[in-house]
Amino acid sequence: MTAAIVVEGLEVVFDRFRALKGVSLEVREGESYGLVGESGSGKSTLLRAITGLAPVSSGTITVNGKRLGKSRDRAFYREVQMVFQDPYGSLHPRQTVDRLLQEPLAIHGFADGERRIERALDEVGLGKGFRFRYAHQLSGGQRQRVAIARALILEPSILLLDEPTSALDASVQAEVLNLLEEVRRRRKLTFLMVSHDLAIITHMCERLMVMQNGEAVETLTASQLIGHRVDADYTRNLLRASEGFVRA
Template sequence: MTDALAIKGLAVVFDDFRAVDGVSFSVREGESFGLVGESGSGKSTVLRAVAGLAPIADGTISIGGETISHARSKSFYRRVQMVFQDPYGSLHPRHTIDRALAEPLAVHGIGDAERRILKALDEVGLGKGFRFRYPHQLSGGQRQRVAIARALILEPSILLLDEPTSALDASVQAEVLNLLEDIRRERGLTYVLVSHDLAVVTHMCERLLVMQHGRPVELLTSADLAARRIETAYTRELMVASEGFRREA
């Protein structure tokens, strides 16, 4: 089976700083894969490199077996969409939810906007009553649901999730994570999830790559982590630091 996403020897350099250095991993179609590490480990930069938002100094990125160029095409963004960490900053404050959802459809020349917008809102648990509201009229969890709907409306096959719940209250985090998991199963989507929280990643992902200082440290399955089959001291330290870490093997 062809991997949905394959990254080989990825390096990202800002001026003289190597934010990502020699990262390689592959994600199977329909799999949820995690990138974990402390702040500054380079995990979010990997996602941004895949999305074309960070400069690639070395290495290759392939989608469905096809190596992508540094300039991303419209067809790429039909297949790959990203959900950002901050639901407050990712939505334009003066645009209604309707406009936020209609914009990607217009950019890609996709018709049937009415049906697609209503379907997207329904899929993320927001009714049509939210359609003409503004972001400031929504809670943080509702805004992130809109951001997820905006990513889904183009019907991508891969979602890049950059700390999608870290800006939300703890009571709302589980709701959004469960929503994302339900959508992945229903649509057969592939996820790459970035988080500093091992509990979140092991709940959502089958496999995960631990990163430190822009480099890969250890590739694990969630079952390995639950059984504490860990090879590196750094991963053990992360596990201790991740408060409330619980998972049944």
């Protein structure tokens, strides 16, 4: 099996602050890979470095066998798309859903826009009724569905997910997670998903990396984690925390 994303010795520095300190990982094609950590662990920075939104100071990123340079070309964005954490901030406030979905098609010169937009809305379970609404006329879950539709409309092979459900209610979270699993199965997508919640990552991913302070703590399979076969104390702490409060 080939690798979809290979990251080697990645360093990201913001104003002398080392957000990522030499992180390496390999995501196989068609795999769902999770990054778990608390705030400041560098997990979101890693995603942003892959998309070109965070400056890489050293290390390499290879996507679908192509080594990435400083800038990303249009072809890259047809392969890799991202869903942001906050559905309230990731949709343009003055554009209808229709306009939001049309934009990527216009940039990449797709001709059959009408059909694609309708199909994309159907795929994320929104349907035509939502096509001409503005973001403020949508609930958080509906917004995140629009964001997913926008990411899928260019038919990428890799989807980067930055805490896609952490701003949503638990019941809506379940719906969005199910949707993500469904589109992944249907389109044979590769997922790289970031979350602070171990339960979500073990639910969604086959393999995961635990991160802390810009470094990798350990790499595990989901079944290792479920069986509590972990080496690092930090991971054990996280596991304990995810089980809720225990009175001493």
